[in-house]
Amino acid sequence: MEDTELDVQPVIARREVTNRILKAFHLRADKNLGQNFLVEESVVSRIAAAAELTPQDKVLEIGPGIGTLTQALARTGAQVTCVELDKRLLPVLAETVGSYENVRIVQGDILKTDIPALMGGGPFKVAANLPYYITTPIIMSLLERRLPLERLVVMVQKEVAERMTALPGGRDYGAISVAMQYYTEPRTAFLVKAGSFLPPPKVDSAVLVCRRRPDPPVAVPDEKTFFRIVAAAFSVRRKMLTNSLRHMGGLSGDEVRAWLAAAGIDGTRRAETLSLEEFAALARAYAVR
Incomplete structure (x- = not known):
C-alpha cells in the first residue's frame, strides 16, 4: 500500500x-x-x-x-x-x-x-x-x-x-x-x-x-389510507378534487362529492391548496363513508 x-x-x-x-x-x-x-x-x-x-x-x-x-x-x-x-x-x-x-x-x-x-x-x-x-x-x-x-x-x-x-x-x-x-x-x-x-x-x-415529530400533527385513522388519498389527490396536477379523487378505488363522481362534503371541503379546489389538516379530514371522512 x-x-x-x-x-x-x-x-x-x-x-x-x-x-x-x-x-x-x-x-x-x-x-x-x-x-x-x-x-x-x-x-x-x-x-x-x-x-x-x-x-x-x-x-x-x-x-x-x-x-x-x-x-x-x-x-x-x-x-x-x-x-x-x-x-x-x-x-x-x-x-x-x-x-x-x-x-x-x-x-x-x-x-x-x-x-x-x-x-x-x-x-x-x-x-x-x-x-x-x-x-x-x-x-x-x-x-x-x-x-x-x-x-x-x-x-x-x-x-x-x-x-x-x-x-x-x-x-x-x-x-x-x-x-x-x-x-x-x-x-x-x-x-x-x-x-x-x-x-x-x-x-x-x-x-x-x-x-x-414525536407524534404526527394530525390524527388519521390509517396512515396507509391517508397517503393513498394524498397520492390520488396529486395524481393529476391542477385538477379539481372531484376529478382527482376518483382514482381512490374507482369511486363514482357522486361518491366523491359525498365524501368531500362529509369532510367539509369544496370539490372544486385543487390538491395544491389543501393543508395537512384538510388531508386528514379527507382521511377521516373516507374511513366512515
Missing part, C-alpha cells in the same frame, strides 16, 4: 486533499452512484454543526464516500456509523477515517439494512450527503419505518428541498411536502453552490434539517 499511504490529519474537505486521495486510490466519482465529493470545508462544518451532535449521540451517515463528512462528525465525539454501498471506497475510508475509535464502517445498501439492529435500538440522528438519484426513497424509508430517529440533516438538490418544505398554495407543494411535514418539521438550513463539489453537479444543493 505504498501508493495509498496518506496523512489522515489534513481536512478531507479541501480540494487538494480530495484530489490527492482520489489519485492515490486511482478513483473517479461514479456517476451511476451519484457521487460528488464535497470540497468546501465550511459547508462540511455547517452540516456537522446542524446535526447538533454530542459525545452521547449516535449518528448514521449514509454514503460517506471518502470520509469527508465522516471526519467532521467524528470530531464531535459522537458514535458514527457509516453505511457505504460502493465497495471501492472501503479501503479509502479505512485509510482516511479508520483511525477514529468512534467510527464504524459498514458496506451495504441502506434500503436493505436492518437499521435498528445496526444502531443498537436506541435513538440516533442521520447526517448525510445523499446520492441525488435516490434521495427521496432513502428519506421516506427512514421516516416510514418509525425508527427512533431524532434529527435528519441531509444534503439534497435545491429543488428537492423546495418541494419538501413547500406550503399549501405554492407551486412546489405536492405529495412529498405533505409526507415530510407529517413526519417531521423540515427547514432549509442553507444553500450550497455546485462549485463546492468535485466534480460539480449540474444543479445547486441545499442542506435540509428535519426534526422528527
Whole structure:
C-alpha cells in the first residue's frame, strides 16, 4: 500500500486533499452512484454543526464516500456509523477515517439494512450527503419505518428541498411536502453552490434539517389510507378534487362529492391548496363513508 499511504490529519474537505486521495486510490466519482465529493470545508462544518451532535449521540451517515463528512462528525465525539454501498471506497475510508475509535464502517445498501439492529435500538440522528438519484426513497424509508430517529440533516438538490418544505398554495407543494411535514418539521438550513463539489453537479444543493415529530400533527385513522388519498389527490396536477379523487378505488363522481362534503371541503379546489389538516379530514371522512 505504498501508493495509498496518506496523512489522515489534513481536512478531507479541501480540494487538494480530495484530489490527492482520489489519485492515490486511482478513483473517479461514479456517476451511476451519484457521487460528488464535497470540497468546501465550511459547508462540511455547517452540516456537522446542524446535526447538533454530542459525545452521547449516535449518528448514521449514509454514503460517506471518502470520509469527508465522516471526519467532521467524528470530531464531535459522537458514535458514527457509516453505511457505504460502493465497495471501492472501503479501503479509502479505512485509510482516511479508520483511525477514529468512534467510527464504524459498514458496506451495504441502506434500503436493505436492518437499521435498528445496526444502531443498537436506541435513538440516533442521520447526517448525510445523499446520492441525488435516490434521495427521496432513502428519506421516506427512514421516516416510514418509525425508527427512533431524532434529527435528519441531509444534503439534497435545491429543488428537492423546495418541494419538501413547500406550503399549501405554492407551486412546489405536492405529495412529498405533505409526507415530510407529517413526519417531521423540515427547514432549509442553507444553500450550497455546485462549485463546492468535485466534480460539480449540474444543479445547486441545499442542506435540509428535519426534526422528527414525536407524534404526527394530525390524527388519521390509517396512515396507509391517508397517503393513498394524498397520492390520488396529486395524481393529476391542477385538477379539481372531484376529478382527482376518483382514482381512490374507482369511486363514482357522486361518491366523491359525498365524501368531500362529509369532510367539509369544496370539490372544486385543487390538491395544491389543501393543508395537512384538510388531508386528514379527507382521511377521516373516507374511513366512515
